[in-house]
């Protein structure tokens with residue numbers, strides 16, 4: 001990421017909106033914004049290989065479903081570069097004897113959210129990455145998120161949230177399993 005270019009652009013942006021980039025409170029703003037973008041867009045510099053070699057563990061017996069739920073995330077909408085944020089629930093049905101380190105699921109969420117994006121793509125990319133890494137017998141991903149571009153501008157509707165989901169394999173075929181996943185996660189957007 002070109003830190004110096006971001007700083008220059010932010011300085012120009014401040015001037016363009018009618019601000020004075022030399023006033024005390026704004027002096028370090030270009031550097032701060034550049035540093036912030038390094039963080040919130042950090043997965044732009046990452047390659048698919050970075051997550052492809054996550055360790056897969058072999059266990060003697062596998063559960064029906066592994067569910068990591070209520071995982072908070074922040075991302076930036078690609079239309080306005082304003083935040084959208086909420087919770088993701090990710091479940092898979094292990095195939096054979098294979099499971100993945102639990103922490104890798106939130107790491108995968110970072111991988112798909114730390115760049116300009118859309119909620120739909122975050123949802124399907126999460127499922128696709130997990131499929132690529134672990135190749136499980138089924139995947140369920142649900143995301144509930146608030147979009148500041150709909151709350152603080154434009155349509156100006158504060159408090160609404162958007163739900164997206166993706167189900168594959170066993171979660172599509174087995175209605176009871178899907179119901180169990182939805183029941184386990186049903187309150188996870190309550191504090192949005």
Ligand SMILES: Nc1nc2c(ncn2[C@@H]2O[C@H](COP(=O)(O)OP(=O)(O)OP(=O)(O)O)[C@@H](O)[C@H]2O)c(=O)[nH]1
Nearest residue numbers: 077078079084117118119120147149150153154155
């Ligand atoms: N599908 C989808 N749309 C999104 C997401 N984040 C923001 N948007 C929408 O992207 C759209 C961009 O629409 P445009 O008409 O090009 O932009 P705009 O004039 O700023 O639109 P308004 O927000 O309606 O004022 C808006 O409808 C946003 O609500 C997302 O994650 N998924």
Ligand SMILES: [Zn+2]
Nearest residue numbers: 077079080149
């Ligand atoms: Zn937006």
